[in-house]
Amino acid sequence: xxxxxxxxxxxxxxxxxxxxxxxxxxxxxxxxxxxxxxxxxxxxxxxxxxxxxxxxxxxxxxxxxxxxxxxxxxxxxxxxxxxxxxxxxxxxxxxxxxxxxxxxxxxxxxxxxxxxxxxxxxxxxxxxxxxxxxxxxxxxxxxxxxxxxxxxxxxxxxxxxxxxxxxxxxxxxxxxxxxxxxxxxxxxxxxxxxxxxxxxxxxxxxxxxxxxxxxxxxxxxxxxxxxxxxxxxxxxxxxxxxxxxxxxxxxxxxxxxxxxxxxxxxxxxxxxxxxxxxxxxxxxxxxxxxxxxxxxxxxxxxxxx
Amino acid sequence: xxxxxxxxxxxxxxxxxxxxxxxxxxxxxxxxxxxxxxxxxxxxxxxxxxxxxxxxxxxxxxxxxxxxxxxxxxxxxxxxxxxxxxxxxxxxxxxxxxxxxxxxxxxxxxxxxxxxxxxxxxxxxxxxxxxxxxxxxxxxxxxxxxxxxxxxxxxxxxxxxxxxxxxxxxxxxxxxxxxxxxxxxxxxxxxxxxxxxxxxxxxxxxxxxxxxxxxxxxxxxxxxxxxxxxxxxxxxxxxxxxxxxxxxxxxxxxxxxxxxxxxxxxxxxxxxxxxxxxxxxxxxxxxxxxxxxxxxxxxxxxxxxxxxxxxxxxxxxxxxxxxxxxxxxxxxxxxxxxxxxxxxxxxxxxxxxxxxxxxxxxxxxxxxxxxxxxxxxxxxxxxxxxxxxxxxxxxxxxxxxxxxxxxxxxxxxxxxxxxxxxxxxxxxxxxxxxxxxxxxxxxxxxxxxxxxxxxxxxxxxxxxxxxxxxxxxxxxxxxxxxxxxxxxxxxxxxxxxxxxxxxxxxxxxxxxxxxxxxxxxxxxxxxxxxxxxxxxxxxxxxxxxxxxxxxxxxxxxxxxxxxxxxxxxxxxxxxxxxxxxxxxxxxxxxxxxxxxxxxxxxxxxxxxxxxxxxxxxxxxxxxxxxxxxxxxxxxxxxxxxxxxxxxxxxxxxxxxxxxxxxxxxxxxxxxxxxx
Numbered sequence: 008x009x010x011x012x013x014x015x016x017x018x019x020x021x022x023x024x025x026x027x028x029x030x031x032x033x034x035x036x037x038x039x040x041x042x043x044x045x046x047x048x049x050x051x052x053x054x055x056x057x058x059x060x061x062x063x064x065x066x067x068x069x070x071x072x073x074x075x076x077x078x079x080x081x082x083x084x085x086x087x088x089x090x091x092x093x094x095x096x097x098x099x100x101x102x103x104x105x106x107x108x109x110x111x112x113x114x115x116x117x118x119x120x121x122x123x124x125x126x127x128x129x130x131x132x133x134x135x136x137x138x139x140x141x142x143x144x145x146x147x148x149x150x151x152x153x154x155x156x157x158x159x160x161x162x163x164x165x166x167x168x169x170x171x172x173x174x175x176x177x178x179x180x181x182x183x184x185x186x187x188x189x190x191x192x193x194x195x196x197x198x199x200x201x202x203x204x205x206x207x208x209x210x211x212x213x214x215x216x217x218x219x220x221x222x223x224x225x226x227x228x229x230x231x232x233x234x235x236x237x238x239x240x241x242x243x244x245x246x247x248x249x250x251x252x253x254x255x256x257x258x259x260x261x262x263x264x265x266x267x268x269x270x271x272x273x274x275x276x277x278x279x280x281x282x283x284x285x286x287x288x289x290x291x292x293x294x295x296x297x298x299x300x301x302x303x304x305x306x307x308x309x310x311x312x
Numbered sequence: 313x314x315x316x317x318x319x320x321x322x323x324x325x326x327x328x329x330x331x332x333x334x335x336x337x338x339x340x341x342x343x344x345x346x347x348x349x350x351x352x353x354x355x356x357x358x359x360x361x362x363x364x365x366x367x368x369x370x371x372x373x374x375x376x377x378x379x380x381x382x383x384x385x386x387x388x389x390x391x392x393x394x395x396x397x398x399x400x401x402x403x404x405x406x407x408x409x410x411x412x413x414x415x416x417x418x419x420x421x422x423x424x425x426x427x428x429x430x431x432x433x434x435x436x437x438x439x440x441x442x443x444x445x446x447x448x449x450x451x452x453x454x455x456x457x458x459x460x461x462x463x464x465x466x467x468x469x470x471x472x473x474x475x476x477x478x479x480x481x482x483x484x485x486x487x488x489x490x491x492x493x494x495x496x497x498x499x500x501x502x503x504x505x506x507x508x509x510x511x512x513x514x515x516x517x518x519x520x521x522x523x524x525x526x527x528x529x530x531x532x533x534x535x536x537x538x539x540x541x542x543x544x545x546x547x548x549x550x551x552x553x554x555x556x557x558x559x560x561x562x563x564x565x566x567x568x569x570x571x572x573x574x575x576x577x578x579x580x581x582x583x584x585x586x587x588x589x590x591x592x593x594x595x596x597x598x599x600x601x602x603x604x605x606x607x608x609x610x611x612x613x614x615x616x617x618x619x620x621x622x623x624x625x626x627x628x629x630x631x632x633x634x635x636x637x638x639x640x641x642x643x644x645x646x647x648x649x650x651x652x653x654x655x656x657x658x659x660x661x662x663x664x665x666x667x668x669x670x671x672x673x674x675x676x677x678x679x680x681x682x683x684x685x686x687x688x689x690x691x692x693x694x695x696x697x698x699x700x701x702x703x704x705x706x707x708x709x710x711x712x713x714x715x716x717x718x719x720x721x722x723x724x725x726x727x728x729x730x731x732x733x734x735x736x737x738x739x740x741x742x743x744x745x746x747x748x749x750x751x752x753x754x755x756x757x758x759x760x761x762x763x764x765x766x767x768x769x770x771x772x773x774x775x776x777x778x779x780x781x782x783x784x785x786x787x788x789x790x791x792x793x794x795x796x797x798x799x800x801x802x803x804x805x806x807x808x809x810x811x812x813x814x815x816x817x818x819x820x821x822x823x824x825x826x827x828x829x830x831x832x833x834x835x836x837x838x839x840x841x842x843x844x845x846x847x848x849x850x851x852x853x854x855x856x857x858x859x860x861x862x863x864x865x866x867x868x869x870x871x872x873x874x875x876x877x878x879x880x881x882x883x884x885x886x887x888x889x890x891x892x893x894x895x896x897x898x899x900x901x902x903x904x905x906x907x908x909x910x911x912x913x914x915x916x917x918x919x920x921x922x923x924x925x926x927x928x929x930x931x932x933x934x935x936x937x938x939x940x941x942x943x944x945x946x947x948x949x950x951x952x953x954x955x956x957x958x959x960x961x962x963x964x965x966x967x968x969x970x971x972x973x974x975x976x977x978x979x980x981x982x983x984x985x986x987x
Binding site: 114 | 341630687688690691698701705708709710711712717720723724727730731735738739742743745747748749750752753754756757759764766767768769770800827836838839840843846847850851854855858861862868869871872873874875882884885886890891892893894895898944975979
C-alpha cells in the first residue's frame, strides 16, 4: 500500500510538475532582465492550447514525422519512471536500469532527429545533425558519472545508487561527487538545449539545435514535443537533486516537499545561468562537453585511485 | 545427424542441378533457391534439436587423406552457429531469387546459385568439422565460393579489386591457420579435434606452443572476423557482392572467425589471461574504428560493412571480457560477457541480414547505392523503408529492440567487473564503459544518417527515376527478419535459454555450475524483455491515442516551411556529408578524418567555379597496407621470370617442391634417425 501511494505520488508529480520548471526558468530570466515575465503557469496554458489545435503536415513527411513526437514523449516519460525521487524507490527499478535510462533517451533522440530529417528542410537537417553529434559526447559524460555512483554504492540500480546512503559518501568521497555534479549540470544544460549550448527562446539560425528540429511540427505534435522536453528537463533536474541532497528524513511529508523544492531550485539555477551567460559559439560547444566528460572521468579517478 | 547430412546433400545436389540448368534463368533460380531453402530447413531442424537436447552427435568415417578423417559432430556450439546460418540463408535465397533475376539478360544464373548453395554447405561443414584437414578444406571451399560470388559483377573493375582483396586476406588467414593446426596436431598426435583438449590438459601442448597457437588463431580467425587492423578487405568485399550474398557474408560468414576462436576455447579451457585482455582491447578498438568509418561512408552498403566491423568488435570485446572474467574467477562477469557475445552473434546476424537485404532492395529499386543521390524513399518503398528503420534502431542498440539487450549485457559485465575490482582494473573498466557509450552515440549518428538521408526528405537526384517497391519475394524475407528481431527483443530469456549448453562448453571451473550466480543473466534478460515490451506497448498506445484524437483534425497539407525562403530546392537539404561534418572534421582523431580539397569562390562577385571534394579512405589501408604492399610488389617484380603463365611450368614447380620435401624428409631420417 505504501509503495502504491508512493508510486502514485511519483507519477502524478512527474506528469504535472515539469512545465512549472520551464515557467520558473522564464520567470527567473525575466527577473534578471527587470521584466515582469510570463506567468509561472504559462507553459500549462500553452500545452493545453496546443493539444486543442489541429496539425499541418508537410507534403514531404511520412509516418516517421508523426512518430517523432510520440516516441519522444514516451521515452521521456519512461525515463522519469526510473528516477528515484525520495528514499531510494522508483516505480520502475531493476539492476542495470542506469544503462536503460541513457539508451531510452537515445531512442527519443533517434526519432526526434529522424522526424526533423523527414521534412527535407535544410534547417531541420542541421538541427538533427547537431543534436546527434553533441549527444555522442554528452552520453559518455553522463554514463561515466553514473558509474561513479555505481562504484560508490556497489549497485547498478538507480534507486539504490541515489538513496539515503549517498549522504555518507559525501563525507568520504565528496570530491568525486562534486565533479559528477558539475558534469551533470553541464549535461542538463546540453541535453535540454539551454544556454550556453542553445537558446530556446529564439528561432531560426540563432537556435541551432532543438528548436530548429521542431520547426515544422504544429498542434498536438508540437505540444507533445514541448511536454516531452519538459519531462526530460525534469529527469535531469531530479537526478541532480538526488545527487546533491541525498537526505532521507523518513517522513514523506518532509521528503517530498524537499525534493520538489530542490527541483525548483535547479530550475532557478538554470535561469540564473541563462541570464548571466551568452550562448557559446558552435565550435566551442564540443569543448565544454569534453570538459564534462573529463570531470566525470576525474571523479572516477579520484574514487578509484 | 541424418537430417544434417540430408541438408548438406540437398544443398550440394541442388547447387549442382542449378548449374546444369544454367541455360534457363528461371529453372536455375527455382532449383537453386528452392534447394537452398529446403536444405536449410533440414539443417535448422537438426540444429534446434541439438540446441534443445544439449547432447552431441558425431559421425566418423575413414578417409584416405593422410591425417584426415571424415569426422563431423554436432555439439551445442556447432548448433548455436548453425541456427543463424540456416535462418538467414533460406531467407536470403528467397530474396536472391528475385534479386538475381534482374541480371538474367546479362548473366547465366546457374553458377551463382551453385556457388551460393556450395557456400552455405561449406559454412555448415566448417561448423561441424572435427578434423583439422576437413576443417581447412571446408574453410577453403567457403572462402573460394564466397570469392566467386563477390566477383559476380566482374566486369566492374572495383568489384575485381574487392574480390582480389578478399582472396588475399582469406589466404593469409588460411596460411596462419594451417600453422596453428600443425602445432595442434603435433602436440596431440592427431588432427582429430577430440584429442586436442587432452593435449592441452596433459601439457603435451606446452605453455609456449599454446600461446603461439592462440596468437596465430587471433590473427588468422581475426582476419576472417574483420578485427582492426586486419579488416581492410571487409568494406571492399561485402558491398561488392550481390546483396543477398552480402547479407550472408556479414551475417554469418565473418562469424566463422568467432566460431574458430570459440572452438579453440573448447580445446584450451584455461587460456592465458592475455587472451581475454587482448580480445577485449582489440574488440573495443575495432568497434570504435569501425563505427567512426561507418559514419563517413556514402555508399550505403559500405556503411553497413563498416558497421559489421563495429559489431564484430563488440562481440570480440564481450568474448574477451568473458574470458577475462573466467581468468579472474568472477562468475558474473564471465557469464554476462559470454552471454552478451553469444546473443549479439545471433542478433547481428538478423539485424545485419535485414539491413543488407534492405540496402539491396534500394539498389534494386533505384539503381544506385550512393546515399547523396537518394532521399524520400520511404514514400516510394514503404515496406523496404519501414523494415530498414526497424533494423537501424536495432543496430544502433536502442531499446526496444534486440540489439539493446546484448549491448546491455556487455555494459553490465563491464560494470560488474569495475565494481568487483580496485585501482587499475576498475579504472580501465570505467573508461571502457565511457568508450562503449561513445561508440553507442556514434552508432546512433550513423543510423540516423543512413535512414534519414536515404529514406526521408525528398529525392536528391532527379535522375534517379523508375523507383519501385520490390516484390513480395524480397520484402517478405525482410519482414520476417524484422519480426525475428522483435521476438528476440521481447523474449530474450527464452532465446538465451538455448545457450546453456554452449555456455557450459565455454565457461566452467569446479563448482561453477552449482554456484548461485549461474542463473543470474536469465533474470536480467527477463527484465530486458519486459522493459522492451513495455516500451513498445507505450509507444503504440500513445500513437493510437494520438491517431484517434487527431483524425478529425487532419489539417491542410502544406510544403515544408522554408523559413521565409520561397524557392527552396531539394538540393538544399542536408546531405550525408554535411550531416557528419562536425564529427568527421573536428571530433574524430586526425587519422580518421576525411581528406578534403576545397576551392572556395573568391572575391566579392565570384565568377570562377567553386569545388569541393571529400574522401574517406580507410586509414589503415592507406597508411599501412598500401605502402607495404607497394614496396614488396616492387621488389618481387624481379621474380616475374618464374611466372610463365603456362600450366605445365607450374606443375613442374610443384613436382620440384614435392621432390625437395621428400628429399629433406629422407635426409633427416638417414642422418638423425628421426621419422
